[in-house]
Amino acid sequence: MPRHPTMKDVAHEARVSLKTVSRHVNGETNIDPILADRISAAIVKLGYRRNLSAASIRPGRTSKTIGLVISDLANPYYSTLARAIESVADAAGYLVTIASSEEEGLRHDRLVDRLMEQRVDGLIVVPPRNAARDWSDVAAPIPPLVFLDRPVPYAEADAVLADNAAGAREATLALASVGSRRIAFVGDSLDIYTMRERHAGYAAALAEAGIGVDDSLTITTARTREQAEREVGAVLRDDSADAVFAANNRSTIGALLAFQTAGRRLPLVGFDDFETSLLGNPPVSVVSQDIELMGRTAADIVLGRLNGDTSAFAVRMLPTQLILRGSEKPEPEEAEERLSRGPSRQ
Amino acid sequence: MPRHPTMKDVAHEARVSLKTVSRHVNGETNIDPILADRISAAIVKLGYRRNLSAASIRPGRTSKTIGLVISDLANPYYSTLARAIESVADAAGYLVTIASSEEEGLRHDRLVDRLMEQRVDGLIVVPPRNAARDWSDVAAPIPPLVFLDRPVPYAEADAVLADNAAGAREATLALASVGSRRIAFVGDSLDIYTMRERHAGYAAALAEAGIGVDDSLTITTARTREQAEREVGAVLRDDSADAVFAANNRSTIGALLAFQTAGRRLPLVGFDDFETSLLGNPPVSVVSQDIELMGRTAADIVLGRLNGDTSAFAVRMLPTQLILRGSEKPEPEEAEERLSRGPSRQ
DNA sequence: TTGTACGCGTTATCAT
DNA sequence: ATGATAACGCGTACAA
Numbered sequence: 001m002p003r004h005p006t007m008k009d010v011a012h013e014a015r016v017s018l019k020t021v022s023r024h025v026n027g028e029t030n031i032d033p034i035l036a037d038r039i040s041a042a043i044v045k046l047g048y049r050r051n052l053s054a055a056s057i058r059p060g061r062t063s064k065t066i067g068l069v070i071s072d073l074a075n076p077y078y079s080t081l082a083r084a085i086e087s088v089a090d091a092a093g094y095l096v097t098i099a100s101s102e103e104e105g106l107r108h109d110r111l112v113d114r115l116m117e118q119r120v121d122g123l124i125v126v127p128p129r130n131a132a133r134d135w136s137d138v139a140a141p142i143p144p145l146v147f148l149d150r151p152v153p154y155a156e157a158d159a160v161l162a163d164n165a166a167g168a169r170e171a172t173l174a175l176a177s178v179g180s181r182r183i184a185f186v187g188d189s190l191d192i193y194t195m196r197e198r199h200a201g202y203a204a205a206l207a208e209a210g211i212g213v214d215d216s217l218t219i220t221t222a223r224t225r226e227q228a229e230r231e232v233g234a235v236l237r238d239d240s241a242d243a244v245f246a247a248n249n250r251s252t253i254g255a256l257l258a259f260q261t262a263g264r265r266l267p268l269v270g271f272d273d274f275e276t277s278l279l280g281n282p283p284v285s286v287v288s289q290d291i292e293l294m295g296r297t298a299a300d301i302v303l304g305r306l307n308g309d310t311s312a313f314a315v316r317m318l319p320t321q322l323i324l325r326g327s328e329k330p331e332p333e334e335a336e337e338r339l340s341r342g343p344s345r346q
Numbered sequence: 347m348p349r350h351p352t353m354k355d356v357a358h359e360a361r362v363s364l365k366t367v368s369r370h371v372n373g374e375t376n377i378d379p380i381l382a383d384r385i386s387a388a389i390v391k392l393g394y395r396r397n398l399s400a401a402s403i404r405p406g407r408t409s410k411t412i413g414l415v416i417s418d419l420a421n422p423y424y425s426t427l428a429r430a431i432e433s434v435a436d437a438a439g440y441l442v443t444i445a446s447s448e449e450e451g452l453r454h455d456r457l458v459d460r461l462m463e464q465r466v467d468g469l470i471v472v473p474p475r476n477a478a479r480d481w482s483d484v485a486a487p488i489p490p491l492v493f494l495d496r497p498v499p500y501a502e503a504d505a506v507l508a509d510n511a512a513g514a515r516e517a518t519l520a521l522a523s524v525g526s527r528r529i530a531f532v533g534d535s536l537d538i539y540t541m542r543e544r545h546a547g548y549a550a551a552l553a554e555a556g557i558g559v560d561d562s563l564t565i566t567t568a569r570t571r572e573q574a575e576r577e578v579g580a581v582l583r584d585d586s587a588d589a590v591f592a593a594n595n596r597s598t599i600g601a602l603l604a605f606q607t608a609g610r611r612l613p614l615v616g617f618d619d620f621e622t623s624l625l626g627n628p629p630v631s632v633v634s635q636d637i638e639l640m641g642r643t644a645a646d647i648v649l650g651r652l653n654g655d656t657s658a659f660a661v662r663m664l665p666t667q668l669i670l671r672g673s674e675k676p677e678p679e680e681a682e683e684r685l686s687r688g689p690s691r692q
Numbered sequence: 693t694t695g696t697a698c699g700c701g702t703t704a705t706c707a708t
Numbered sequence: 709a710t711g712a713t714a715a716c717g718c719g720t721a722c723a724a
Contacts, residue, residue, distance in 0.1 A: 002487050004465075006717055017695045022719060030693060047485020052463045054403040054717035057700050061719080063399060065443070065464070073432060079425030086419060086446060095460060097411070097443045100432060114441060117398045118411070119350075139393025141348050256625050275422075276622045279602050352701055363711040368703060376709060400701035403716050407703075 005046040013042035025050060056119065065095045066122045066302060067115030069108060070148075072100050077249075077272065077291060078126070081148065084295025085124060092303050094121070105132030116143070122302035127153050129192055144305035146298045150193050152315060158305075159315040160298045164194050164271075167287035167320030168201030169208075171269040172245050174285070174328050176209035180243030180267050184217045184235055186228055186255060187247030187271075195220065198247045198271060217241055228254025229261075236262045242330075243267040249274055256280060268327045282326030289320050351392040359388035371396055402465065411441045412468045412648060413461030415454060416494075418446050423595075423618065423637060424472070427494065430641025431470060438649050440467070451478025462489070468648035473499050475538060490651035492644045496539050498661060504651075505661040506644045510540050510617075513633040513666030514547030515554075517615040518591050520631070520674045522555035526589030526613050530563045530581055532574055532601060533593025533617075541566065544593045544617060563587055574600025575607075582608045588676075589613040595620055602626060614673045628672030635666050 011021045016035050023031055024039045042048070056063040066089050070078040078100075086096045097115060101108035108128040115123060122144040135142075135154035145157040152159040175183050185202050187195050199220075203213050217240070222228035228251040235241050236258060244266050246252035252270030259265035269285045270277075277284040297316055357367045362381050369377055370385045388394070402409045412435050416424040424446075432442045443461060447454035454474040461469060468490040481488075481500035491503040498505040521529050531548050533541050545566075549559050563586070568574035574597040581587045582604060590612050592598035598616030605611035616623075619634040643662055 004487060004717090007719095008717080018718080019695060019720080020693085023694090026719085032693065035694085049459070049485065050463050051403065051465060051717055052460075053399050053409060053465045054700095055719075057397065057400040057403065057702085057717090058719050059700065061700090063464075072429065074426050074429035076422055076425070079422070079428075080420050082425075082444070083418065083420035083446065086444065090445065090457075095443050095445065095464065097441050098428070098432065099436065099441065100429065111436075113395070117396050118409075118441065119397060119399045139395065141350060253622060253625065256622075260625065260627065274621060276599060276602075276620065276625070279599065279606065279622070279625070281606065350701090354701080364701095365703085365711060366709085369710090372703085378709065381710085397701055400716095401703070403701090403718085404703050405716060407716090 004051065005048045006051070007048070009046055010039065010042045010048045013046055014038040062121045063119050064093055065097055065118070065120045066124065066299070067112075067118070067120035068096055068098045069101050069111050069115070069123075069125045070098070071103050071126055071128070073098060074100075076275075080291040081295040081298075084292040085299040088296050088299035088303065094303070101126070101128045103128045103130060105130045109133045112138075121306055122146075124148055124298050124302060126150055144302050146301050148294065148298050156313065158298075158301045158313050160294050160301070161315065161317055162289040162294065163317050163319050164197035165201035165204070167271065167289070167322070168198035168245065168247065169205040170201075170320070170322040171271065171285075171287045172202045172205030173209060174322060174324060175243045175245060175267050175269055176205065176211065178267065178329050180330070181211055182214065182217060182241045183211075183243040183245055184219060184232075184241035185245050185247060186219045186222050186231060186251045188223050188251075189220050195247060202245055202247075222248075222251045222254060225250045225254045225257070228252075229257040230254075232258035233261065236264065236266070241266065243328075244269075246270040248272060252284065252286070256284070265327075265331055267330050269322075269324075273323065277325065280325075280327060282329070285322075285324045285326065285328040287320050288323050290318060294318055350397065351394045352397070353394070355392055356385065356388045356394045359392055360384040408467045409465050410439055411443055411464070411466045412470065412645070413458075413464070413466035414442055414444045415447050415457050415461070415469075415471045416444070417449050417472055417474070419444060420446075422621075426637040427641040427644075430638040431645040434642050434645035434649065440649070447472070447474045449474045449476060451476045455479045458484075467652055468492075470494055470644050470648060472496060490648050492647050494640065494644050502659065504644075504647045504659050506640050506647070507661065507663055508635040508640065509663050509665055510543035511547035511550070513617065513635070513668070514544035514591065514593065515551040516547075516666070516668040517617065517631075517633045518548045518551030519555060520668060520670060521589045521591060521613050521615055522551065522557065524613065524675050526676070527557055528560065528563060528587045529557075529589040529591055530565060530578075530587035531591050531593060532565045532568050532577060532597045534569055534597075535566050541593060548591055548593075568594075568597045568600060571596045571600045571603070574598075575603040576600075578604035579607065582610065582612070587612065590615075592616040594618060598630065598632070602630070611673075611677055613676050615668075615670075619669065623671065626671075626673060628675070631668070631670045631672065631674040633666050634669050636664060640664055 007018055007021045011018045021039055055061055073079055082098055089096050099111040105128050109132050124146045126148045127150045147157055147159040190196050206213050219231045222231055232255040244255050246255050249272045271287045273286045273288040353364055353367045357364045367385055401407055419425055428444055435442050445457040451474050455478050470492045472494050473496045493505040536542050552559050565577045568577055578601040590601050592601050595618045615631045617633045619632045623630040
């Protein structure tokens with residue numbers, strides 16, 4: 001593998017000075033067409049490519065790169081966010097370096113440090129659940145920083161979040177409005193910010209509907225799809241609830257699996273839409289976040305800061321959307337149901 | 347925002363020379379503990395962070411970054427690939443810069459150029475459907491290069507692919523072995539490499555099973571989930587097929603939607619597993635690719651090359667796995683079916 | 693319009 | 709063990 005040709009090589013080949021090549025490469029116009037042609041020819045002949053790493057160390061120049069630290073790129077929620085960010089960044093001429101923290105504070109901090117050492121121009125970050133270092137302990141200068149999807153652990157930054165509490169409230173009200181009274185909350189630990197928010201919205205809706213919160217209906221052990229399935233299976237056996245608010249994707253799918261196994265279902269609304277929500281029978285009602293908008297907003301904020309926006313730091317709370325597809329309603333009576341259904345389906 | 351402190355600043359603050367700071371930062375041991383302490387203190391006091399961009403311009407030094415160009419990061423298939431690559435890369439101390447080509451040749455080429463200008467150490471690339479530039483026209487030096495998921499457009503590189511033809515053959519044989527004779531192929535255009543491969547496997551299986559290929563059963567207009575749904579709906583109305591091989595994810599889901607609408611289903615096997623394949627009734631049989639293994643393999647190859655592996659370029663064809671969950675079988679008779687089913691489910 | 697000379701932050705050589 | 713000095717590839721005063 002040959003060495004990378006440099007500007008000096010090009011200059012030599014084209015019998016011009018370094019500076020003239022630099023001008024040519026940077027698209028300046030005041031340059032003799034004769035020389036320009038010679039330079040172009042030399043560039044093609046040698047296969048010259050700019051070294052942006054080298055260029056970026058000059059004062060005032062940057063890497064035109066944005067760093068993104070999320071929990072897990074394999075999670076569709078985060079890959080959708082990443083895609084939206086990448087899309088906005090690319091349109092502005094920026095690359096995106098993406099890293100997964102796996103919710104581990106130390107790993108997160110290591111990745112942030114690495115990205116700063118790489119001199120990214122901006123940083124978009126999903127704070128890990130188990131935060132390690134405090135952001136106020138990070139030495140200046142910190143590049144424009146946006147927190148995503150989680151509460152803001154640091155004042156000198158912007159943030160973009162979904163209104164989890166409002167979404168959960170709407171979902172729970174929808175279940176209550178068609179007659180459910182013992183609505184179970186099925187989700188992950190309330191140590192997780194989004195879960196706390198969603199549970200708060202759930203509780204608020206119950207209060208509004210004149211239903212007391214029954215703690216035995218709050219299930220926070222659904223870390224995986226399988227656990228959710230077991231928990232909802234137990235609910236069905238005990239007949240302890242008459243509806244389910246599934247506070248995340250895994251809980252929704254676990255609930256559906258439990259319904260399938262039991263041969264009967266409860267009214268259900270889930271948090272976060274999923275690819276096959278239309279395939280349920282009935283189709284599954286969900287609280288949907290505009291994930292792409294969240295990503296685009298975060299990227300826009302960073303790019304705005306890079307373009308000199310010095311307005312006060314702010315938290316953008318984005319609304320969610322309740323999509324009712326039918327699963328929020330109670331199961332029809334047996335006889336009636338048989339009629340309304342085809343002889344079989346997937 | 348203050349300026350980044352440099353090694354020179356640290357050296358000055360610690361009253362040492364530049365080189366000693368460099369040694370300290372790079373973890374060399376031959377250094378007076380007294381001075382080391384002074385340097386550490388200065389680093390903390392000034393908030394010094396090394397500038398890897400600057401370091402990487404030295405000959406023999408690299409950016410410790412890998413470039414990845416895929417079709418679309420929002421597609422779970424590619425985000426799973428990206429995650430696996432990132433995971434391997436991170437363990438080896440590499441960052442990954444990810445970009446989406448959107449299957450556009452020009453965009454793809456632009457991103458590849460940008461990554462090379464950024465001096466990534468290695469490149470993993472999904473060649474776009476509409477290739478623009480030929481790789482042989484790209485000037486040397488090209489960093490270690492691995493093609494992913496598509497046929498190899500260039501000899502000086504490694505490649506990692508799934509055995510699409512074998513997977514499709516297995517799927518089709520599974521349908522034939524339970525009695526289907528008019529098996530429809532539902533997928534996207536055969537201009538797409540994976541579709542061609544999967545159709546070839548489908549045709550091979552039919553030949554093996556002693557069934558002729560009926561061209562009217564090959565549907566290649568299912569670009570979206572909705573189109574697939576319409577096409578399969580038509581098949582159901584016409585009764586033109588007695589089974590469906592869905593050659594990609596969207597086709598599988600479209601078929602399931604059509605089954606749901608029609609109130610009856612055909613034996614079905616889909617290509618690529620999906621999150622809720624267990625939620626079907628019966629659960630959906632699929633050909634599954636080991637996407638993570640593909641990503642890890644690609645990353646391992648690049649890292650191997652970076653560590654001096656000079657063995658001949660090779661194409662790794664990874665096997666697929668047929669997962670039979672029940673949907674490959676014909677629908678039971680009406681009476682029988684009613685018994686085998688609970689009164690209702692999602 | 694073109695070129696000279698220097699600096700960016702880092703690492704490497706080599707002498708001390 | 710430590711430091712002066714020269715690169716690395718590129719951009720920019722400033723002079724010509």
